[in-house]
Amino acid sequence: xxxxxxxxxxxxxxxxxxxxxxxxxxxxxxxxxxxxxxxxxxxxxxxxxxxxxxxxxxxxxxxxxxxxxxxxxxxxxxxxxxxxxxxxxxxxxxxxxxxxxxxxxxxxxxxxxxxxxxxxxxxxxxxxxxxxxxxxxxxxxxxxxxxxxxxxxxxxxxxxxxxxxxxxxxxxxxxxxxxxxxxxxxxxxxxxxxxxxxxxxxxxxxxxxxxxxxxxxxxxxxxxxxxxxxxxxxxxxxxxxxxxxxxxxxxxxxxxxxxxxxxxx
Ligand code: DGL
Numbered sequence: 001x002x003x004x005x006x007x008x009x010x011x012x013x014x015x016x017x018x019x020x021x022x023x024x025x026x027x028x029x030x031x032x033x034x035x036x037x038x039x040x041x042x043x044x045x046x047x048x049x050x051x052x053x054x055x056x057x058x059x060x061x062x063x064x065x066x067x068x069x070x071x072x073x074x075x076x077x078x079x080x081x082x083x084x085x086x087x088x089x090x091x092x093x094x095x096x097x098x099x100x101x102x103x104x105x106x107x108x109x110x111x112x113x114x115x116x117x118x119x120x121x122x123x124x125x126x127x128x129x130x131x132x133x134x135x136x137x138x139x140x141x142x143x144x145x146x147x148x149x150x151x152x153x154x155x156x157x158x159x160x161x162x163x164x165x166x167x168x169x170x171x172x173x174x175x176x177x178x179x180x181x182x183x184x185x186x187x188x189x190x191x192x193x194x195x196x197x198x199x200x201x202x203x204x205x206x207x208x209x210x211x212x213x214x215x216x217x218x219x220x221x222x223x224x225x226x227x228x229x230x231x232x233x234x235x236x237x238x239x240x241x242x243x244x245x246x247x248x249x250x251x252x253x254x255x256x257x258x259x260x261x262x263x264x265x
Contacts, residue, residue: 004098010077012236015040015245016225017076019067022050022162022253024196025082026260028106031222032080033244036235040242042071045257048249051158052085053127053194060129064090077234078102080225084126084193084217088133102228108193109215110139114147116213117188121148123208126193128153136193150187154178154197161196164256166263167203175203185209192216199263
């Protein structure tokens with residue numbers, strides 16, 4: 001593959017781009033904004049092509065690379081691939097093609113969950129594609145001596161979040177159905193391995209039980225982005241709060257993205 005080291009010009013006031021198949025990456029954008037409020041952000045949701053998690057690796061790679069390269073060309077100083085599914089399908093390809101560019105990816109928080117107790121039982125909720133991919137299975141294999149993992153695909157939860165159908169009777173019934181075998185503190189930890197799922201965090205905790213530890217990778221990814229920009233001398237030193245721009249391949253979703261960004265649930 002041709003490696004491209006000549007990158008577009010960007011400065012510390014250039015935006016950080018955040019991409020996802022739809023609304024889920026807003027859970028990561030919220031963490032980025034919390035720890036770096038002075039940065040400018042472009043959030044791109046590919047809702048017209050959502051969900052990604054039931055597509056093939058090749059389809060997801062194409063969609064992700066197209067979205068990411070368009071944002072790089074517009075001068076984004078970092079791209080956060082705020083989607084576990086898109087990261088497993090496209091991050092290695094993008095990192096190889098642009099070895100000098102600060103990409104941040106999302107991956108299920110397997111390590112902290114596996115190390116959270118002595119031989120914990122860890123439920124991993126993610127999309128079918130994430131759970132099938134080699135990247136995830138290699139990561140899980142590294143911690144197989146530390147924990148027992150149970151993989152549980154939850155593709156329909158993506159749809160509830162995409163339609164902002166949060167805490168609805170339908171969403172609750174779906175979660176109660178798939179989580180029923182694990183409810184009542186039968187597992188020690190749950191990994192939210194899809195960026196859409198933190199929007200259902202409260203319901204998941206309620207159904208699984210109060211003692212179950214919940215892990216999601218969004219804060220870790222936001223911190224990683226900050227670290228990379230710091231190292232590159234590209235943190236925005238403006239004293240003012242930055243701007244957040246929402247873009248979406250389905251323009252009817254833009255107002256919904258703003259709602260999800262400010263959602264207090
Ligand atoms: N938000 C994505 C993730 O983190 C996937 C949702 C989808 O299936 O589109 O895995």
